[in-house]
Amino acid sequence: MNELEERSLNVRRDVVKMLGMARSGNLSSSLAAVDILVWLYGAVLDVQPKRPLFEERDRFVLSHKAAAPALYAVLAERGFFRKDELWDYRRLGSMLQTFPEYRRTPGVDVSCGASGMGLGIALGLALALRARGSHARVFCLTGSMEMGLGSTWETFEALDSVSSSVAITLILKREVARNGAASVSAQGLEAPLLKRLELLGWPVIQADGHDMAEMGQALSSLPISSPGVLLLHTLAGKGIPSLEASFPCAEQALDRQTTERLLGELEGAAL
Numbered sequence: 001m002n003e004l005e006e007r008s009l010n011v012r013r014d015v016v017k018m019l020g021m022a023r024s025g026n027l028s029s030s031l032a033a034v035d036i037l038v039w040l041y042g043a044v045l046d047v048q049p050k051r052p053l054f055e056e057r058d059r060f061v062l063s064h065k066a067a068a069p070a071l072y073a074v075l076a077e078r079g080f081f082r083k084d085e086l087w088d089y090r091r092l093g094s095m096l097q098t099f100p101e102y103r104r105t106p107g108v109d110v111s112c113g114a115s116g117m118g119l120g121i122a123l124g125l126a127l128a129l130r131a132r133g134s135h136a137r138v139f140c141l142t143g144s145m146e147m148g149l150g151s152t153w154e155t156f157e158a159l160d161s162v163s164s165s166v167a168i169t170l171i172l173k174r175e176v177a178r179n180g181a182a183s184v185s186a187q188g189l190e191a192p193l194l195k196r197l198e199l200l201g202w203p204v205i206q207a208d209g210h211d212m213a214e215m216g217q218a219l220s221s222l223p224i225s226s227p228g229v230l231l232l233h234t235l236a237g238k239g240i241p242s243l244e245a246s247f248p249c250a251e252q253a254l255d256r257q258t259t260e261r262l263l264g265e266l267e268g269a270a271l
Contacts, residue, residue: 004212007077008038009270012239014073014086016266019252020259022090025098026066027252027262028243032175032209032234033067033141037074039212040139040171044219049079052106058136059125061110063118064143064173065099072096072105080107116149118142119170123155126166137167137224144174147193156200159227169222170202170229173209175236178244194231202229209234240265 011034019025041047045058062071069089076083081095088094095104099112110121122140129136146152159166194204207218209232222228237243240262254262 004038004042007042008035009239009266011038011070011073011077012266013263014076014083015069016240016254016259016262018069018073018086018089020254020256020262021087023253023255024090025069025252027069027254028237029064029066029143029175030068030070031238031240031243032236033064033070033173034074034238035210035212036141036171036173036215036232036234037067037070038077039215041074041078043212043216045139046136047078047107049107052080056134056136059109059122059129059138061118061122061125061138061140062100062108062112063116063122063146064141065112065115066143067141067173068099068112071100071108075105075107078107081105116146116151118146119152120155120158122168122170123158123166126168130166135167137169139169139171141171141173144172147172156197156202159201166227167225168227169219170227172229172231173234174231175234177236197229202227204229204231206231206233208232210238239269241269 012031015030015034016027019027040060045060047057048054062068072089073086075081076086085095089096090098097104100108101111102108110118118140119142122138126138129138142152197204203222205218205221205228207214207230209215215230215232218230222230235244242265
């Protein structure tokens with residue numbers, strides 16, 4: 001197990017504990033996003049945990065709000081804030097609320113808004129950075145559901161009217177269960193839709209969202225200074241066999257017994 005893989009295991013432990021203590025949250029989608037976020041913050045993004053607001057940092061926009069617990073756990077693992085903040089997730093006054101808020105949480109560049117808003121915000125950030133001569137890049141993680149929203153497609157189409165020379169990468173997470181079941185939105189990510197993206201000036205490269213080396217190779221195939229899409233295939237509940245087995249409901253209330261059982265499954269699967 002290499003350093004990033006070990007970090008992913010630690011983050012998955014923290015996510016299960018967080019949601020167990022909060023007794024709420026989207027566990028399966030968060031676990032599915034862990035490897036993507038660990039890879040981004042460990043091997044891709046130019047960020048400085050001790051200087052979270054330094055001007056030339058790369059920007060990350062979380063449009064896929066269900067993965068907020070995973071983002072929090074990754075930020076803590078990287079040292080943006082103390083790990084014990086995770087255990088207050090969703091509590092009144094905590095820096096870690098249901099969805100990220102940039103004025104409250106170190107390492108968060110953009111607050112989560114309504115579904116489908118993230119890509120538009122990311123494009124605005126990329127344009128502003130380009131206007132001031134910055135070489136910082138912008139990455140946006142979105143879920144397959146948002147591909148059915150008008151605001152997302154308006155952003156894709158808006159690129160034609162502003163310029164194609166903006167450094168923005170959309171990371172599109174397609175989530176399925178081990179038995180092949182997928183959400184209705186994930187089922188819609190078929191060839192015609194991907195072809196339409198390319199016609200709008202967004203080349204698409206696909207990769208395994210749990211294979212960091214493959215994700216790195218895919219990213220290197222995309223242009224650096226113009227838009228591109230990484231379509232990453234992920235497994236719902238990754239790391240916990242009982243959650244991987246079938247596509248789960250969005251929110252899962254975990255009692256203490258269930259939390260301990262899931263942590264045991266996670267440790268057993270990691271051996």
